[in-house]
Amino acid sequence: METSILLLYPTSVKVILSELLLVFTVFLSVLKLLQVFGKSRKSKEWDKFDGQNEDPYKAYKSLPGPRPFPIRLIGNILMLVSKTGALDKFLELAKKYGPCYRLVFFGEDYVVLNTPSAAQAIMLSTDPGHFRRGALQERLWPESMEGLLIYTGEKWKARRKILTRPFLYKALQLHNPCFYKQCGRMIKELDEHFSDGNIHVVDDLLKQCIFKMSSEILMGVDLSETEDGEIFCESLETFMSKSFDRIFRPWLFIKWIWHISSHYRETQQAMRRMEKVTQKVFAKYLEKMKQESAMISTVDSENNLVEEVPNDLSYTMTEVMLRHGLTEKQILDEIVTMLLVANDTTAVAMEYALFMIACHPEHQEICRQEVDAVFDDPSKNKNGVLDFEALKDLKYLERCIQESQRMHPLGSTMRTLDTPLRINEELVIPPNVSVFVLAHVLHHNPDYFPNPQKFDPDRFLPEQVRERHPYAYIPFTAGPRVCLGMAHIKHTRIGTA
Numbered sequence: 099m100e101t102s103i104l105l106l107y108p109t110s111v112k113v114i115l116s117e118l119l120l121v122f123t124v125f126l127s128v129l130k131l132l133q134v135f136g137k138s139r140k141s142k143e144w145d146k147f148d149g150q151n152e153d154p155y156k157a158y159k160s161l162p163g164p165r166p167f168p169i170r171l172i173g174n175i176l177m178l179v180s181k182t183g184a185l186d187k188f189l190e191l192a193k194k195y196g197p198c199y200r201l202v203f204f205g206e207d208y209v210v211l212n213t214p215s216a217a218q219a220i221m222l223s224t225d226p227g228h229f230r231r232g233a234l235q236e237r238l239w240p241e242s243m244e245g246l247l248i249y250t251g252e253k254w255k256a257r258r259k260i261l262t263r264p265f266l267y268k269a270l271q272l273h274n275p276c277f278y279k280q281c282g283r284m285i286k287e288l289d290e291h292f293s294d295g296n297i298h299v300v301d302d303l304l305k306q307c308i309f310k311m312s313s314e315i316l317m318g319v320d321l322s323e324t325e326d327g328e329i330f331c332e333s334l335e336t337f338m339s340k341s342f343d344r345i346f347r348p349w350l351f352i353k354w355i356w357h358i359s360s361h362y363r364e365t366q367q368a369m370r371r372m373e374k375v376t377q378k379v380f381a382k383y384l385e386k387m388k389q390e391s392a393m394i395s396t397v398d399s400e401n402n403l404v405e406e407v408p409n410d411l412s413y414t415m416t417e418v419m420l421r422h423g424l425t426e427k428q429i430l431d432e433i434v435t436m437l438l439v440a441n442d443t444t445a446v447a448m449e450y451a452l453f454m455i456a457c458h459p460e461h462q463e464i465c466r467q468e469v470d471a472v473f474d475d476p477s478k479n480k481n482g483v484l485d486f487e488a489l490k491d492l493k494y495l496e497r498c499i500q501e502s503q504r505m506h507p508l509g510s511t512m513r514t515l516d517t518p519l520r521i522n523e524e525l526v527i528p529p530n531v532s533v534f535v536l537a538h539v540l541h542h543n544p545d546y547f548p549n550p551q552k553f554d555p556d557r558f559l560p561e562q563v564r565e566r567h568p569y570a571y572i573p574f575t576a577g578p579r580v581c582l583g584m585a586h587i588k589h590t591r592i593g594t595a
């Protein structure tokens with residue numbers, strides 16, 4: 099997800115450097131103190147191994163990497179502010195330093211993993227000591243908000259089990275008509291926009307449509323008739339850009355500076371606006387529930403939902419959470435979280451797919467024929483709603499979307515280790531270090547994707563996929579913390595079609 103952030107919120111080098119200079123002059127001494135403190139704490143950790151014959155972290159200590167700025171809080175962050183952009187910089191670093199290298203960000207040690215097998219080591223790990231989201235993500239996350247995204251250990255396991263239900267195959271089948279309704283509206287709005295024959299930016303429009311789609315599918319409430327979608331999307335944009343600006347302004351990680359900054363005020367206001375919209379969604383849900391008497395399922399001794407007669411509200415997040423006795427605050431936090439992670443990612447992924455297909459008319463033509471064939475088949479298309487199973491027939495379109503996600507992935511994995519992580523025979527990464535896997539780097543590795551800058555949907559033909567390392571392509575990551583909404587994304591095929 100950091101990738102999407104880097105893509106969505108590019109920052110002016112000039113503005114950052116001038117702010118940086120100002121803050122440096124005022125706070126240099128404070129930072130120096132922090133550095134000294136950080137170093138003395140670190141050296142105590144390393145002391146444990148000094149003098150031992152077998153140093154389990156020997157290979158880790160000799161990993162290569164760019165020299166960090168002497169103040170640990172700044173570390174290597176300045177190198178990301180480059181003309182070519184942070185993603186290309188990471189590609190450059192991978193070429194220079196190879197499969198694993200070290201970085202320092204915001205006073206924390208990082209190891210960047212650039213090969214599928216190294217990525218597999220962290221993604222597939224079932225050690226609860228490897229489940230913690232990166233320290234960076236934890237710091238960026240609003241202090242007042244809890245939930246699946248930020249939980250670790252048993253708390254995460256229990257919440258993940260509850261929240262898996264709205265993403266089951268059965269849930270997707272049940273809410274299939276809703277996707278068509280919302281996609282139909284989106285196409286109508288796009289038609290209206292482009293009726294003047296001019297070029298338009300569709301960013302906001304797509305985000306609002308995705309918000310309405312997600313809120314109806316996840317919460318069972320259609321917000322299309324209100325202005326709430328627009329308010330939520332605007333607030334989300336502010337929240338994301340102001341929060342993630344901190345990556346390039348590390349002094350905003352110092353708590354008291356953050357709390358007096360305009361960035362903090364603006365993110366708080368945006369949060370409150372989003373919560374208000376979500377509260378409305380929740381209130382509407384409760385109202386609808388009374389009318390439809392939807393509380394038809396109960397929880398058995400193993401905490402599974404049973405005895406249900408599915409209707410529009412079944413398998414929604416709200417139903418599931420209410421049934422498991424979550425408090426209103428917990429439910430609101432999860433809903434805001436879900437909309438936060440679902441909205442930008444899905445809209446941007448869809449934009450990229452449409453853009454890449456439009457840039458390659460030869461592929462667009464094949465997709466067009468495939469879509470027409472499926473939609474024109476009366477056995478698959480009933481009253482404008484494509485049979486859920488018929489989605490599988492859009493194979494070429496699916497490959498184009500996969501290739502677009504390969505070239506422009508929005509995902510990355512960051513974990514801060516509570517226990518050591520073994521990468522291979524030699525390399526063990528110690529606790530308190532964060533590991534970082536950037537899908538963009540893996541997806542541009544010519545060993546797995548020859549001529550990586552070429553848009554070639556055939557890379558996803560079954561025979562080619564079979565021959566490739568399963569962790570060479572990880573748009574949604576993999577393993578226990580794999581993207582929960584992954585199955586929902588399949589429906590972007592409908593939108594793209």
Ligand code: HEM
Nearest residue numbers: 247440443444447508509510511512574575579581582583
């Ligand atoms: C194209 C769109 C999307 C992309 C590329 C994407 C990507 C990702 C990635 C890479 C992660 C894992 C991050 C990590 O390993 O730390 C993730 C986690 C997650 N995603 Fe998505 N996502 C997308 C859409 C969605 C949607 C639509 C939803 C929900 C409706 C969703 C819900 C989640 C949740 C809840 C997690 C956290 C899972 C956990 O920690 O257990 N995502 N996503």
